[in-house]
Every structure is written in C-alpha cells, then in structure tokens.
Amino acid sequence: xxxxxxxxxxxxxxxxxxxxxxxxxxxxxxxxxxxxxxxxxxxxxxxxxxxxxxxxxxxxxxxxxxxxxxxxxxxxxxxxxxxxxxxxxxxxxxxxxxxxxxxxxxxxxxxxxxxxxxxxxxxxxxxxxxxxxxxxxxxxxxxxxxxxxxxxxxxxxxxxxxxxxxxxxxxxxxxxxxxxxxxxxxxxxxxxxxxxxxxxxxxxxxxxxxxxxxxxxxxxxxxxxxxxxxxxxxxxxxxxxxxxxxxxxxxxxxxxxxxxxxxxxxxxxxxxxxxxxxxxxxxxxxxxxxxxxxxxxxxxxxxxxxxxxxxxxxxxxxxxxxxxxxxxxxxxx
Numbered sequence: 001x002x003x004x005x006x007x008x009x010x011x012x013x014x015x016x017x018x019x020x021x022x023x024x025x026x027x028x029x030x031x032x033x034x035x036x037x038x039x040x041x042x043x044x045x046x047x048x049x050x051x052x053x054x055x056x057x058x059x060x061x062x063x064x065x066x067x068x069x070x071x072x073x074x075x076x077x078x079x080x081x082x083x084x085x086x087x088x089x090x091x092x093x094x095x096x097x098x099x100x101x102x103x104x105x106x107x108x109x110x111x112x113x114x115x116x117x118x119x120x121x122x123x124x125x126x127x128x129x130x131x132x133x134x135x136x137x138x139x140x141x142x143x144x145x146x147x148x149x150x151x152x153x154x155x156x157x158x159x160x161x162x163x164x165x166x167x168x169x170x171x172x173x174x175x176x177x178x179x180x181x182x183x184x185x186x187x188x189x190x191x192x193x194x195x196x197x198x199x200x201x202x203x204x205x206x207x208x209x210x211x212x213x214x215x216x217x218x219x220x221x222x223x224x225x226x227x228x229x230x231x232x233x234x235x236x237x238x239x240x241x242x243x244x245x246x247x248x249x250x251x252x253x254x255x256x257x258x259x260x261x262x263x264x265x266x267x268x269x270x271x272x273x274x275x276x277x278x279x280x281x282x283x284x285x286x287x288x289x290x291x292x293x294x295x296x297x298x299x300x301x302x303x304x305x306x307x308x309x310x311x312x313x314x315x316x317x318x319x320x321x322x323x324x325x326x327x328x329x330x331x332x333x
Contacts, residue, residue, distance in 0.1 A: 002154065003154055003155065003156060004079065004081075004151065004154040004155070005079045005080060005081045005105070005151060005154060005155040005156070006073070006078035006079050006080060006155065006156050006157065006288075006289075006292035006293075007070060007073050007078060007079075007080045007081070007155065007156065007157045007158075007159055007288050007289075007292055008080075008081045008083070008151060008152045008155035008157065008158050008159070008186070009066045009067075009069065009070040009080065009081070009082050009083070009158075009159040009160075009161070010066065010082075010083045010084070010142075010147070010158070010159070010160060010161065010164070010170075010173065010174060010177055011064050011065060011066025011067060011082070011084060011159075011160075011161030011163065011164065012064040012065070012066070012067075012084065012118060012136065012139045012140075012142070012161060012163050012164065012170075013062070013064050013067065013084035013085055013086045013095055013108075013117070013118060013139045013142075014063050014064040014067075014118040014119060014120040014134060014136075014139060015060065015061070015062060015063065015091045015094060015095055015117060015118070015119050015120070016059065016060065016061050016062075016063030016064075016119075016120050016122055016277075016316075016317060017048065017057060017059075017060055017119055017120070017121050017122065018057070018058045018059040018060075018122040018123075018124065018275075018277065018315065018316060018317075019051050019055045019056070019057060019058060019121070019122070019123050019124070020055065020056070020058055020124050020315075021051070021055055021123045021124065021125060022125065022126065023125050023126075025050075025051075025055075025123070026123065026125070026131060029047065029050065031123075031131060031133065032131070033125070033129060033131050034129050034130075034131055035131065035132070035194065035195060035196045036120075036132040036133075036134055036163075036194045036196050037132070037133055037134065037196070038134050038135075038136065038166065039133050039134065039135055040135070041116060041135055041137070043133075044119060044121065044133060044135040047121055047133055048119075048121060051121070051123070058124075058315045058316070059122075059315055059316040059317075060094075061098060061316065061317065061318065062094070062095040062096075062098035062099050062102075063120060063317060064084065064118075064120070064139070064161070064163070065161050065162075065163055065191065065193050065194075065280075065281050066082070066159060066160075066161035066191070066281075067082055067084065067099065068278050068281035068282065068285065068317045068318055069159065069191070069281045069282070069284040069285035069288065070082050070104055070159065070285060070288075071099070071102045071104060071285070071318060072281070072282050072285025072286060072289070072307065072318065072319075072324060073285040073286075073288045073289045073292070074102060074103050074104050075102065075103070075319075075321045075323075075324035075325070076285075076286065076289040076303075076324045076325065076327075076328060077289070077293075077324075077325065077328070078288070078289050078292050078293070079105075080103075080104050080105065081104070081105040081106065081148070081151045081152075081155065082099060082104050082105070082106050082107075083106070083107045083146050083147055083148060083151075084106070084107070084108065084139060084142065084146065085113075085138055085139050085141060085142045085143075085146050086108060086112060086117040086118070086138060086139065087112060087113060087114060087115035087116055087117045087137065087138045088111070088112040088113060088114055088115075089115070089116060089117055091116075091117040091119065092112055092117040092138075095108075095117060096108040096110075096112075102321060103321075105151070107146050107147075107148050113138065115137065115138035115141075116135075116137040116138060117137050117138060117139070118134070118135055118136045118137035118138065118139040118140070119134070119135050119137070120132055120133070120134045120135075121133040121134075122277050124275050124276075124277065124315075128273045128274055128275055128276050128312065129276065130275065130276055130277040136166070136167075140166070140167050140170075141167070141169060142164070142167060142169060142170040142173060143169040143170070143172065143173050144169075144172055144173045144176050146173065147173055147176060147177055149176075149180050152177060152180050152181060152184070152186065153180060153181075153183075153184040153186065155181075155186055156186065156187065156292050157186065157187050157188075157189055157215075157288060157291070157292055158177055158178070158181040158186050158187070158188050158189065159189045159190075159191070159284075159288060160174055160177070160178075160188065160189065160190045160191070160208055160213075161191060161193055162190065162191050162192045162193030162194070162197045162205055162208065163193045163194065163197060164208065165193075165197050165201040165204035165205045165207070165208060166197075166201055166204070171204060171207055171208065174208050175207075175210075178210055187214040187215070188213040188214050188215070189213060189214060189215040189216075189217070189284075189288065190208060190209055190213045190215070190216055190217070190243075191216075191217040191218070191280075191284055192205065192216070192217065192218040192219075192222040192223075192226060193222075194222070195219075195221040195222055195225060197222075198221070198222050198225035198226050199225060202225070202226065205226070209242060212241075212242050212243060213242065213243050214243060214244065214245070215243055215245055215246055215287075215291070216239055216242060216243040216245075216246030216247070217246065217247055217249070217280070217283075217284045217287070218239070218246070218247075218248055218249070219248065219249045219250070219251075219280060220232060220248060220249075220250055220251075223235040223236070223239060223248045226238065226239070227239065232248065232256065235248075236248070236256070236258060236263065239258070240258055244259065244260050245257075245258060245259045245260070245297050246258055247283075247287060247297075247301055247304070249279075249280055249283055249308075250268075251268070251276075252268050252273075253267075253268060254266045254267040254268040254305060255268075255283075255301055255304070255305060257297050257298060257301045259297055264297075264298050264301070266298070266301055266302060266305060267305075268305055268308075268309065269305055269306055269309035270309075271309045271310075271312060271313045272313065273312040273313065274312065274313060274314065274315065275312060275314065275315045275316065276312050277316065277317045278311050278316065278317025278318060279308040279311050279312050280308070281317060282304075282307045282308050282311045282317070282318065282319070283304035283305065283307060283308040284304070285304075285307070286300065286303040286304040286306075286307040286308075287300040287301055287303070287304045288300075289303070290303050290304075302331070303327070303328070303331055306327060306330075306331060307319070307324075307327060310323070310327065
C-alpha cells in the first residue's frame, strides 16, 4: 500500500477555551492548580459562566493534546490524519471546520451523532501555569467505529494520546490501531499527556503502551511517576526498556532525548513565557515532523525546543499556521 500520511493520530477532540485568571479564582472554586481535572457538564457550565462574567476569553480553538500536535506536524509540511469524535452541535461544527482549515485529514463528516462535544477550559495564572477543567462529552465515547484502518495502514507513524487512558472504548480503539499498525509496519509513538494520567490511570496508560512502542513523549513528573521512582536517571532505565527512543521534556531546562546508544541533553531557548499551554504538544508535533522526514531524533528535538519556546511566548496552544515553515527556514539557516 502506498503511503498517504506521515502521521496518523488518535486522540480526544476538545474545543479549547482559554482564560487568564488569578490564583484566587482557583481557590474560590476549589480547583487544584496545575493539573487536568475531568468534570461533569453542569459543573463545566457553571465554571464557564463564572469565567465569562469577569474574565476575557483569550482563545478558542479545536484542541485536545494530539490534535494540537498533529496540526503543528501538518503545518510544518507533513501529511497528517486525525481520528476523533465530536457531536452534531455548534462546537462540533467549529471543531471540524478548524481542523480542516489547518489542512488535517479526518474521519469527521458533516453528518455526526447527536450529543455534546467536549470542551477543555484552560485557566492560565500569572506564573504561566495552566490548569484545565475538561468535559469529555461525546469524545469520551471514541471507539473502534471512528478508526479509518485504511488510512492508518497507509501512514508512517501512529501517534497515541495518553488522555485516552480514561475511556474503555478508546483503549479498545487504540488496541486495534496498535495491531493494525504493527501488521502494516507503521511505527508507534505514545505521549503520556499529563501527570494526572500517570497518577490516576497508570494501569490504563500501561495498557496503551502495550508491549512497547517506538517513541515516547513525557515530562519529568510523568517519567518518574510512570516508573515509580524519584530520579530521572532511574526513570530513564524503565522508559528505555519500553521504547528505543524518546524525549523527556524539562521546561526551562530543555529536554533529554534518548536513543538505543545515547542520551542527549539539549538546552531550552531562553524566552519570557506567558502561557505554557500547548508547549509539550507543539514539541511533540515538531519532533514527529522531523522523524517522519528522516531527521535524527536530536535534529527533531531541536526543532521541538525552538517551536515550544515560541508557543510559550504567546497565548494559545498553537502558532499562526504560516509561522511553522518560517521556523524551519530559520533553523536551517
């Protein structure tokens, strides 16, 4: 089968709604800072009402961790496919149109099931920390029915979002996708997505990882939490047994990229951060672009660090689409 896509991704479909807030707002509403919390529709509506009453909505975009990554990969020049689930409501229309406008192929059609599309309320405090309240809506019902097996088989990489750990039907879809990918010679990449997945859904996350993958993305807390250790060096031993290559992002300290033969420490670009939302997603998207084009992991990670630095310097999880090829030109120069 001829290759049609560089990266096929599977993940949640959430409309990101982003606000700039003070720490007191989190305390007032009993929200734990710095993590993603799953919530019910009524609570999400009350939260949005409180935010809209006193705060400006800074951004609205089609999102979800893997969606942010795959849009970056596509914008750099790769060919990408995103499989997900939204409802036939206003937010679902917005999501589908935004994804298509980014050039990403998708299983989403104009005719979609009834229900409520998922939302992720992103609250950014003055220290640039982002706290998320997520109502999964119909994306929590993502299943094997949404999987385009022909498109998957015609791809170089399968990218799996760790947030899918929370849904039994999504885990079953990932299991099928893994089997089809392995049979077709498609490489597997997995992101741990968030420390809350490691903390509360570790057995399910291990299920997504299966017998191992070809590439892992995680941050320091996720790495140590997954391995059950208190140092990155110890965590690296566990992760290298799970995947022959991967990256541990370390915020302002850059990242560690490992291969079968080496661990490479790369520094971050020094910038003034205003919003950390999407930094890890954009990093992963850049690395996936590089690897899908035959770059080394080190070259790909350098592009990821440069991209993440620019993302945290502005509001929102993604850059304007024309900016991605400009970054490629700057890096090559």
